Amino acid sequence: MPKNKNKKPANSKLDLTRKKLTKFIENNPFSTIEKIGEDIVIKKPWGDFSIIFDLSMKADSIDLVLNNLCLPPSFSAIYHIDTKDLEFIYTAFKSVDKNVKTRSFSFFYEKKEYKCNFSKASDRLLKIAEIAFPIDVSLTDHRNLRSLQLYNFESRQGKDIKFPVTDEPISFWIRDIEYNEDVITQLAHHMNFYMVYYDMKSPRIVFHSQNIENKTTQPPRYRDGAFSSKITARKIDDNLLRYWDASKKGNYFHRFIYSYRIIEYCAFSYIDSKAKSSIRKILATPNSLDNLDKVVDGVVGVLNSSKLNDDKKIEEFIEKTIDLKKIWLEVQRNLHAFNKDIKCDGGYVISAFADKMNEDEFTRSFAKFVTILRGIRNALSHGKDQKTSTVITPTHKNLITIQPWTFLASAIADEVMIYQGLH
Numbered sequence: 356m357p358k359n360k361n362k363k364p365a366n367s368k369l370d371l372t373r374k375k376l377t378k379f380i381e382n383n384p385f386s387t388i389e390k391i392g393e394d395i396v397i398k399k400p401w402g403d404f405s406i407i408f409d410l411s412m413k414a415d416s417i418d419l420v421l422n423n424l425c426l427p428p429s430f431s432a433i434y435h436i437d438t439k440d441l442e443f444i445y446t447a448f449k450s451v452d453k454n455v456k457t458r459s460f461s462f463f464y465e466k467k468e469y470k471c472n473f474s475k476a477s478d479r480l481l482k483i484a485e486i487a488f489p490i491d492v493s494l495t496d497h498r499n500l501r502s503l504q505l506y507n508f509e510s511r512q513g514k515d516i517k518f519p520v521t522d523e524p525i526s527f528w529i530r531d532i533e534y535n536e537d538v539i540t541q542l543a544h545h546m547n548f549y550m551v552y553y554d555m556k557s558p559r560i561v562f563h564s565q566n567i568e569n570k571t572t573q574p575p576r577y578r579d580g581a582f583s584s585k586i587t588a589r590k591i592d593d594n595l596l597r598y599w600d601a602s603k604k605g606n607y608f609h610r611f612i613y614s615y616r617i618i619e620y621c622a623f624s625y626i627d628s629k630a631k632s633s634i635r636k637i638l639a640t641p642n643s644l645d646n647l648d649k650v651v652d653g654v655v656g657v658l659n660s661s662k663l664n665d666d667k668k669i670e671e672f673i674e675k676t677i678d679l680k681k682i683w684l685e686v687q688r689n690l691h692a693f694n695k696d697i698k699c700d701g702g703y704v705i706s707a708f709a710d711k712m713n714e715d716e717f718t719r720s721f722a723k724f725v726t727i728l729r730g731i732r733n734a735l736s737h738g739k740d741q742k743t744s745t746v747i748t749p750t751h752k753n754l755i756t757i758q759p760w761t762f763l764a765s766a767i768a769d770e771v772m773i774y775q776g777l778h
Contacts, residue, residue, distance in 0.1 A: 405493035447506035447524035476524035564751030622672035689759035702745030
């Protein structure tokens, strides 16, 4: 019988490596062992797409290191399974404050004492730095490994390095702690607060976003299909331009809030100018002085109508100044985010527009849309929403949740700025 040339040998190098690192994969199920060209690598250590471990760099001994480690996705840290020590990767640069470098303290939390200190990085961590390679732009600063890699390089070069920039690598340690990411996360948040409370220059534990599937569709590059060759500009209020600039930077929480401020600023200015215009018309009547009661009634009526609640002001302003069909196009891009209730971290629930969304339903329920926008703003800005006593906390999950709403608020803000002052 002819042999299958495509069949892998039973004991291929890849299979043997996977077998040697069985414990590591069990402890770090978000990672995979794969072959890239002739090299065997670990993809997604820490669940981080921006780094790989090249196992050929330390082929003889690296399994003994990795099998004793958990790599917590939320932190630039390694957990030593055998000693139960959690090691946060800090730095090997010389700039470490000498007061921090020797710091040691006990932290009492939830009836347990945790021994904490800054001290020399472990040999395991230095070995990991040897095999780690960046392969993509990183939101995690490649887990703080770059200074350790430079330290390893300078150590190999010895006296040939004229101007070394590194010193003994320092880590922050929490000793004798059980591995539970929820417990560690709560502990780290509390520890950050108290460390900075007692030392304003204290290093803080950095939290990284775990990879959450994001189905949000980005707005198109060109609003009208192409860049305009002729642009007729009108003078725009300086405050609006500054709000707009802020709305295009930072995370989606900040961008949403500044986009909403643009809408709010324009809406209130519109209502005020509309009231002033109505009063001018009443007072400009040639016989106004002959009928003061009628004039007073008219002015009072205008003032009362201008005292609409904030939702009504914004609703009226948007409906009378911009084309709702343009807003509907933005809604269509991410219908999945708008046709169901979504509970945010912090407890706040973003309500759905309707079970089945279409353009007519969107137009009919536009008042509800304005209320939802304002509710999101309140839940982001206030300590607690006054009605529900809930908030939208600054977590990665909420960042993903708020993204389509930010695109929507930004689209409305852009439109009201274009037409601001024309109504």
